[in-house]
Amino acid sequence: MKLFLDTIGCRLNQSEIESIANTFRALGHQVVGDPAEADLAIINTCAVTVKAAADSRKRLRHAVRAGAGKVIATGCWATLYPDEALALEGVSEVYLNDQKDEIAGDILGLRAEEIAALSLIREPLPGDRARTRAFIKVQEGCDNHCTYCLTRLARGKSQSRTVAEVRRDITAASAGGAKEVVLTGVELGAWGGDFEPSLTLYDLIAGVLEDSDLGRLRLSSIEPWDFEPRILELWQDERLCHHLHIPLQAGNDHLLHVMGRPITTAGYADLIEKIRVAIPDVALTTDVIAGFPGETVEEFEATKAFIQQMDFAGGHVFTYSPRPGTAAYKMKGRLEPSLAKERNASLRQVFHALGEAYSACFNGTEVSVLWESSEQVKDGTWRLSGLTSNYLRVTAKSDLDRWNKISEVKITGLDLKRNGLKGELLPV
Numbered sequence: 273m274k275l276f277l278d279t280i281g282c283r284l285n286q287s288e289i290e291s292i293a294n295t296f297r298a299l300g301h302q303v304v305g306d307p308a309e310a311d312l313a314i315i316n317t318c319a320v321t322v323k324a325a326a327d328s329r330k331r332l333r334h335a336v337r338a339g340a341g342k343v344i345a346t347g348c349w350a351t352l353y354p355d356e357a358l359a360l361e362g363v364s365e366v367y368l369n370d371q372k373d374e375i376a377g378d379i380l381g382l383r384a385e386e387i388a389a390l391s392l393i394r395e396p397l398p399g400d401r402a403r404t405r406a407f408i409k410v411q412e413g414c415d416n417h418c419t420y421c422l423t424r425l426a427r428g429k430s431q432s433r434t435v436a437e438v439r440r441d442i443t444a445a446s447a448g449g450a451k452e453v454v455l456t457g458v459e460l461g462a463w464g465g466d467f468e469p470s471l472t473l474y475d476l477i478a479g480v481l482e483d484s485d486l487g488r489l490r491l492s493s494i495e496p497w498d499f500e501p502r503i504l505e506l507w508q509d510e511r512l513c514h515h516l517h518i519p520l521q522a523g524n525d526h527l528l529h530v531m532g533r534p535i536t537t538a539g540y541a542d543l544i545e546k547i548r549v550a551i552p553d554v555a556l557t558t559d560v561i562a563g564f565p566g567e568t569v570e571e572f573e574a575t576k577a578f579i580q581q582m583d584f585a586g587g588h589v590f591t592y593s594p595r596p597g598t599a600a601y602k603m604k605g606r607l608e609p610s611l612a613k614e615r616n617a618s619l620r621q622v623f624h625a626l627g628e629a630y631s632a633c634f635n636g637t638e639v640s641v642l643w644e645s646s647e648q649v650k651d652g653t654w655r656l657s658g659l660t661s662n663y664l665r666v667t668a669k670s671d672l673d674r675w676n677k678i679s680e681v682k683i684t685g686l687d688l689k690r691n692g693l694k695g696e697l698l699p700v
């Protein structure tokens with residue numbers, strides 16, 4: 273069977289769609305890059321913003337129009353709006369998020385035990401060569417009550433995968449040549465809390481590092497209140513990337529409170545200090561929301577100042593997106609879209625300047641880079657772009673294609689266009 277798989281949204285969606293691809297491939301089926309060639313298309317949707325929901329519908333329509341034999345919708349948007357998904361012409365089935373693991377078994381007529389016994393090899397999806405890093409799902413769902421977030425409704429309560437299941441996926445990733453894996457979940461830091469007796473992220477990371485042929489290990493975002501400082505001891509292992517993403521969302525206590533985030537700015541700052549003491553060259557990145565309902569000028573300025581004070585290495589700014597079904601949807605004081613956009617741009621500027629300053633600290637140093645892209649240019653050489661352990665974007669030139677290889681690089685200056693660094697390959 274020929275299969276077309278598409279996904280939008282977060283890294284969790286990416287990891288889930290790759291798992292489906294691995295299962296089909298292990299049984300001799302082919303994953304194709306064009307829905308027109310496919311007997312079956314599976315589209316993993318997202319609902320995090322109004323735009324993500326619209327994109328989800330667009331991808332489903334695209335697969336139908338291209339002529340895929342059968343089109344299945346799954347993921348967050350399809351889970352929240354299954355009737356709407358089924359009403360799209362040509363979409364024949366919907367699998368809710370908690371049924372996603374059954375898709376391969378249902379189509380291939382296999383039991384869960386038979387699928388679990390397959391020997392898997394992870395490969396990036398066709399046309400997705402940039403995905404050198406393998407995202408591994410370790411947990412699903414979230415038990416928090418952030419007032420702007422739909423994810424909890426779409427993904428349910430926190431449910432962890434066992435260390436053995438995670439290790440099996442890491443083995444599949446290494447077998448497919450992945451040099452870096454990223455542990456990911458809706459609430460990564462809640463991992464193990466649902467086990468009896470409960471475990472913590474410390475146990476998962478230690479279990480994954482123990483006796484494995486893993487290359488680099490990166491963690492995706494960890495909510496500040498879930499961050500157990502004990503895990504910092506594990507950074508003695510060189511394989512752990514010197515990068516942590518700790519979502520902030522707002523830099524003042526009133527906004528944090530109305531967002532339903534159980535943290536204060538003082539608590540957040542204290543955590544950041546502990547991390548910096550344990551991992552001095554760490555890249556700390558974050559997320560913030562611009563234009564939350566009722567956000568005053570003073571609150572916005574406080575967020576800006578707090579971001580500067582935390583001296584982040586970078587961050588994502590999301591403009592508040594009203595999602596029906598969330599508590600924030602009913603809040604008063606929604607900002608004019610133009611004002612929210614203006615605040616978004618202003619916060620981006622702050623992150624950009626901080627990112628540049630962090631990158632500049634590494635000018636003249638020697639770093640290891642995993643090349644995510646390698647493009648041949650007119651003179652026959654290769655233009656490389658990749659990431660260091662501490663999430664610096666580095667570009668360099670090479671005589672050879674070095675895609676998915678790790679090289680030692682001397683940093684020679686800033687790459688202003690890409691908000692990163694330029695370097696030269698060091699002799700091997």
Ligand code: SF4
Pocket residue numbers: 280281282283284285317318319320324347348422423426427458
């Ligand atoms: S968990 Fe959130 S970001 Fe990921 S697919 Fe679902 S709605 Fe989108």
